[in-house]
Amino acid sequence: MARPDKAAAVAELTDQFRDSNAAVLTEYRGLTVAQLKQLRRALSGNATYAVVKNTLTSIAAKQAGVPVDDAHLAGPSAIAFVTGDPVEAAKGLRDFARANPALVIKGGVLEGRALTAEDITKLADLESREVLLAKTAGVLKATLFQAAYLFTAPAAQAVRTVEALREKQASAETAA
Incomplete structure (x- = not known):
């Protein structure tokens, strides 16, 4: 991939971090394309789910001023950028992860504050x-x-x- 393509990808990720009020980092290793499509449909009202490159995501998060733990950016990563209700998006991810144990919630960010996987589970338990x-x-x-x-x-x-x-x-x- 050429440098302009990487710069465009970083700019797009930076915009997504800035435009969303929450982001949830996940590992999708072992999920099929059909399962990923099902997850995207489940989140469609509140979030967008995208597979990302770890290095570009780290750079974009720093540019957007979002605290993302680099330890969460290991292995195949995907991010749910939440633009709607964060509780509903967290519930969708939690429920999908229960049905598909291959989806691992690593952590996330809610309105500029870093969240652990346990915090996201607590958020999902809210009404x-x-x-x-x-x-x-x-x-x-x-x-x-x-x-x-x-x-x-x-x-x-x-x-x-x-x-x-x-x-x-x-x-x-x-x-x-």
Whole structure:
């Protein structure tokens, strides 16, 4: 490969590192082309999956200012550049790795912070952003209902007390 081709590949990788909010480094040794195609389809909504050259990736990561551990860049490497929800992409990679043990998650980067394989697994175990937002909204709604109940409880209790006194007075008048 000629030097201009390598420079173009480094520039493309640098742009992908800059444009993505996360990147997951994997080893794909032992996966078939059909399995790689299946993985790309599984990640298509949130990430792009590309086989990369280790040296060019190391250079591109340094140019993009992304902390990539050179120990992760050994052997056949591929990167999932995440542009969508990082949790969904991590779940897709984790689930595919469970079904296909040949895929090894080495590590990654999330918003400029280096991640280990364990960190990516923890990220995959999180619920999606939408679910977390819905739970937060539910908690806020419950808190508002509780506050509204506390504000209306004394008035409701006073009304019940007045009604009980009226009934007592009415029954005393009918008895007399």
